[in-house]
Amino acid sequence: MSFDQPTYLTALQNNIRTRPIPWDGAVRAGTVLEWQLAKIRAVDKVKKEARRQALERDLDGYRVLFVGSNDDNGTDAVAAGQPSVLQSAAKRTDVVQYVLVLLDDLLESSGAAGTALAKAILSGPTTTTSTTTAAAVDPYRHLLPLLAHSNQADDPIPLLAATVLASLMATARDTSAATLTRALPALLSYLASLARQTADAGLQDIGVQAASSLLYSKATRRQFWAQRSETVGPLVAILRTAVGVSSSGGEEATASLWRATGASSSNGNGNGGNGNGNGAGAGASLGIGAGGSAASRIGALMEGTIGGGVGLQLLYHVLLVLWQLSFDAEEVGDDLNDEYDIVLLYTQLLRLSPKEKTTRLLVATLYNLLSANRATLLPTAVLARLPALLHNAAARQPADPDLQEDLEQLRALLDDYTTTKTTFDEYVAEVNTGHLRWSPPHRSVVFWAENARRILDADHGAIPRKLAAIMAKPWDNDKAVLAIACNDVGALVREVPERRSALEKLGLKTRVMELMGEADENVRWESLQALGGWLKYSFETAK
Structure with missing residues (x-):
């Protein structure tokens, strides 16, 4: 399942690219300087090879074009005291929008030259004179304020600025102090605000995709997790909506998830399923190869959505972010489950997963979390009947050999646990989940x-x-x-x-x-x- 850039963002950028900008008039008005216009024209509306060559010939010049240089005389070997075009044209929103789209194009479509530009912008001059030392320029000084450019919902500048910032950081894979302590937290907060736009799935997908691009290092993932009330919360809310439980979480959502596993019964007869998850019907609707039998579910999949109207593209990208986060499962696994019921939620998502690509992300994430937190998370997985669900999935023989391998790996992990645990272990594990159900020990x-x-x-x-x-x-x-x-x-x-x-x-x-x-x-x-x-x-x- 391969997804393109969000259509809303693509349409917005295409619209801005085709707008005529009166560049000469902007120069006469002092909004754009002559040297800035010369550099813009050298890379705008030209073939990719010409663009690449222009960047390689004058990398520091393009760095200065977008971030400016120091005001101290002679400290910058390329252009001392030169302003960024974003600074010069700050009052011309049409020019600012155009420049942001152009910068994103240079970063995304120029190959190695784009990577070099990103690193130059974030790390400073690539050349110095023998008699001077290049002084640091804050690469974010003209970009970060654009995230709060206006309070108008239809202002595209914050969205375009966020796209550029994400491209810069991800392309350079930057972990500098300026990025980690100032720019990244602000950018993650903005992207999280997009992910909370439940009335606009297009904006949600833009925010989630950009967040995914930023999880390129342990340091950036740690910051993402540190802001989890902003960053992880909206993603889990989307997944809860997809499985049909309250997106706000809390006791109600937890109870709904337990009921969905079939492991909870209110009749008190102890027939709510055993700890090994072998109750009748467990995993019967797992979507490997087919999306279940309910007419409503089939209809939803035909429209490219899962439960609650969550689009498959958005679902995939949310799962991708949480899979990336699971690389640090030892650090985040227990809290992820305590705060968001992630094992229960993923078990239910496995039952509903409409595509093998989404199923593979679910299985891979569960394996990362369970293998790194065996004592705390494996009991919950067993109580949620995950073993039976995985056996059911393997019987369907997925076409993807990697998924088949992942399923076997996760099954082996759970089988090893279930063959060694006692009934006492089962009971203690259930109590520690904080949610009781009529499993056999009680009666x-x-x-x-x-x-x-x-x-x-x-x-x-x-x-x-x-x-x-x-x-x-x-x-x-x-x-x-x-x-x-x-x-x-x-x-x-x-x-x-x-x-x-x-x-x-x-x-x-x-x-x-x-x-x-x-x-x-x-x-x-x-x-x-x-x-x-x-x-x-x-x-x-x-x-």
């Missing part, structure tokens, strides 16, 4: 008889504390969680009655009593059962 008398004391003692009582934290939430969108928690508390009291006081200190008895007034009948029943056990042992102790 197993044997499980509680063998493991209740171990649950209370493990990690200095961490599991009961986690249960208390889970029960403290209202769970308005998934009351089954409260019912299951009451069941577990009751089992702990039944099996280890002498530890009731420790559970009471965590507020569990008080919370169980509160839940007897819940509107949900399952919660009321389980809380009554739990409290009954508490009272039984209290009476026996009092005798």
Whole structure:
């Protein structure tokens, strides 16, 4: 699946290229200087080879054209004190727009010469005299302010400036202090604002593609992650929309994702699927080779969209950004899952993935995250029934050999984990996800008889504390969680009655009593059962 530059941006740039600019009049008015116009004409509307040669002959001259030179006499060997054309023509928006498009063209279509220009602009003069040392010029001094050129929604200058800035950084693969500490954070904030434009998928795609181009080094990815409330948040919102859950996240989105896995059931009979993810129907709609059977889904794919009207091109680019971010999985993996439920979200996306290209990005990202964070993320993946989904995918025999290899690699990782974990491990992993579902241990008398004391003692009582934290939430969108928690508390009291006081200190008895007034009948029943056990042992102790 190969995508071109966003059509809106291409159309905008083409429109600007064809606009007539009264250059001679601009020179007479002092808006553009003669030497600036000479350099513009040498590379504008000429063949690529002529453009390349012009850049190679006068690289420093073109650097000065776009960023200017120092004001100190003689410190710049090429052109001391010369202004940037963006500075000279600051009041002529038509000229500024034209120059921004021209600069982007030079960077993107001039091959090695374009790369050399980007490096020259960001690093300074490429030549110095024997008697002087080139002083640094801030390469961003005339470009960064353009990101906030005006508050008018139809002003193209901020978008064009962002495109140029992204091209400059990505082409030069720059990691200088000026880029990392000042320009990149500002640019990422602007691109994130585009990604939040839910009413305009074209602007979203421009922002996401540009962000992808900036993740060329560990340092730039670290900055992207540091701004994750701005940068990652909108991307995850797009993916949530694609799978049909609340784009704003929170408890409601998490509950919806768990329900979508089929691993959650409110009937309390323990048939909500086992920890190995082998429940019936798991992964039945995975889109490898075909996009599922629902008429609505087929219709959506015919139009090039997935759930929620998210376009396949936008989906692919969002997945590409998160795949790039997963290169640093050891640093970001746990927080990515804690804050955005990424394992659950990607498991559901795998079920809906309409193309092998998107499926491969999903699988590759999951492998990076799970392999780097085995202890914390593999349990969630198993509870979300990812193993069954992958077995289903492999059975479809994808045409892409790389995808087939990635699937086998991820399956092997999960199979190795599932063959060594115990039922106790499964239960602890579930509690640590912060979201309970009726998996087999909850209703197993044997499980509680063998493991209740171990649950209370493990990690200095961490599991009961986690249960208390889970029960403290209202769970308005998934009351089954409260019912299951009451069941577990009751089992702990039944099996280890002498530890009731420790559970009471965590507020569990008080919370169980509160839940007897819940509107949900399952919660009321389980809380009554739990409290009954508490009272039984209290009476026996009092005798």
